[in-house]
Amino acid sequence: xxxxxxxxxxxxxxxxxxxxxxxxxxxxxxxxxxxxxxxxxxxxxxxxxxxxxxxxxxxxxxxxxxxxx
Numbered sequence: 907x908x909x910x911x912x913x914x915x916x917x918x919x920x921x922x923x924x925x926x927x928x929x930x931x932x933x934x935x936x937x938x939x940x941x942x943x944x945x946x947x948x949x950x951x952x953x954x955x956x957x958x959x960x961x962x963x964x965x966x967x968x969x970x971x972x973x974x975x
Contacts, residue, residue, distance in 0.1 A: 923931070966972050 922928075963972075
């Protein structure tokens with residue numbers, strides 16, 4: 907980066923975890939992304955089910971089935 911002084915970065919030690927720890931971190935991140943993907947899929951399924959439920963409710967309302975009793 908042109909706005910960063912290279913001398914500052916060359917003299918700084920960047921702590922990097924051991925390779926085994928890096929693999930553990932990546933595995934955990936992949937698990938979390940998998941859970942997130944499942945959550946998004948469940949949300950989309952629920953949204954679709956809600957649309958069907960809403961349509962059924964409106965149909966029953968217009969047919970008078972909600973107030974028949």
